[in-house]
Amino acid sequence: MTLLQVDGLSVHFRIRRGLLKGSDDVVHAVDDVSFTLEPGETLALVGESGCGKSTVARAVLQLVRPTSGSVSFMGRDVAGMKGGARRRMLRDAQVVFQDPYSSLNPRMTVHSLVSEPLRANTKLGAQELEDRVLSLLEMVGLGTQHLWRRPHEFSGGQCQRIAIARALALDPKLVVLDEPTSALDVSVQARILVLLDELQRRLGLAYLFIAHDLAVVQSMAKSIAVMYLGQVAEQGPAAEVFSEPRHPYTVALLNSSPSPDPEARATMRVLEGDVPSAVRPPAGCRFHPRCPFRMPICEREYPAPHGVGSRMVACHLPDDFDLTQLGSARAGEVADVAH
């Protein structure tokens, strides 16, 4: 059974303009996003700040109410869940946030942080509770010597381990990882990624992995959804999306993420302009003001996502369009400056 199914999800926020009522603006944080996540798999939501990736995660976790569309978890619509069913769902879907220093209560010890979800949701006896806390800590690479310390005594990587242990306390089926390694140094990031990968295999977890770093996503996710201004530009198997992107934004994103190989320098290409405001998103395709391939239709009509092989692409360009053609010309320009 599909673990998580998101259908036509939209989340809009009203913001008040000025002191007097009557002129509220609407932030189109998420517009018509659909995807599915199978048990034990990883789906990555990728995009730049403000693209709505975290809002999707918050809607999945019922932290914000969708404006329209539905989220179903294990075949049941989460919007209609009440009481026990809702609590069970929230036990099965856990979250790890970006900054462990702000997601862990600084006044609590590791022991109370990790045991809190168990105390609140289970009826474990004292000894069972101790055993469970210890086994969780061992699972994330910590030990008894850490039990009575507080978050400030740990490094960022260790704190993230504590946050992961806490998220795993109730044997969830889904863990939402919201930029779990963005605040960490690369060597620490590598260790957390290895740990997350190990835990996924061992516990059969599904991850909804939110990240802006494409390299991280590439190493973790089986499938990927690239978001731009609240909409999904392209989604499909990660390997395909990375090797043969079908949406101009995906191409731009891939081209702008700097490769650590100095010899791959010539491929860096620059996308002009800034991300527009989500209050008044551009009409038609939201990417069109920055798109190097825009056509008249892009300014008028929103390109409905359509299937291309195993992928969904929201773009008016023909499926066999060669997205690399403009890329190479610009790359020359950059290379000229570089030498």
Added chain:
Amino acid sequence: MSSATPSTHLPACDAGAPAELLAVHDLRLQFRSMRGLVKALDGVDLTLHDGEILGLVGESGCGKTITGLAILGLLQRPQAEITAGAIMYRGDDLLTKSDAQMQKLRGRDISMVFQDPLASLNPVFAVGKQIEDVIRLHTRGSRREAREATYRALASVGLPADKDTFKRYPHQFSGGMRQRVCMAMALACGSPLLIADEPTTALDVTIQAQILNLLLKLRGELGVAQILITHNVGVAAQTCDRIAVMYAGSVVEEGPVGDVLNRPHHPYTIALYECLPHGRTATDLQTIPGTVPDLIDPPAGCRFHPRCTRVMERCSTEKPQPVSVAERHSVSCFWAAEKAGIQIDARRAPQADEGASHEDGASA
């Protein structure tokens, strides 16, 4: 800085190479803290030629930013104390200069831009005014000349050089545009050297690419040499000619970017590169055991030795001296030197005169 034809990332071997602009020799620095002395820098060696971009790469707390601030004389005394070393700018030791002399030098000879442009701009003044102030501080010309220079500075960083831009306030710009304003301010007086401290870390990747391109353009068109401080190996790989890898307060390896990243010699550089998720699945990601040392009580000898997989006996007692393994490529590591068949000595006790002797070593 005249007609600085910047070298490509593979160094030119000819004699007409650009002149040395900045050289840091064995810089050592400590901070007083409540818990004791923090030995923040322990032997930083860097060289930068005219028109070059040098990447200073390392993880949090390795001393990259401190090195940048030390070059500009921006560290607060007496909490920060430079215990040894020299910072040679065009042949002058900056460490011997008075505060007043440094004040004149900052913004005119060496400038800096920081990670968060919103925090480095004054929110209550229009950006044009802020740039103009810098120009009027450093030059004697009329107000009108300063105004014109401001417009030129705006244009040089790719902002519209018009009254509208001049009169806007920092909050009216996006993050990428603000960083451009900071750069315009830094370069308004024609500094030949720009220290950019994580200039793109707060930005999205597509905007980051724009700013990195701007750095390349400033070097190409104005010949501005740069020290790019970054934790992102990719950013350094795509932008820099040379790269210096720092670990726990020391430069462990310095050289042309292609050599250091594609043919690393130091075990830390090797390990750091293998931690990068690029093109690797999580199952074959490599990790570095252990954690970064506490600089109040750093390990004796080579500071990386407790985490090093190639550790040898002398590593825990002696600190390796940088040795040259190739043209302008030096490494501070006993193992790497031995592997390359180079005689290596332990670093001597701090001495200010320890100079460029390791510049052209065994490979010659």
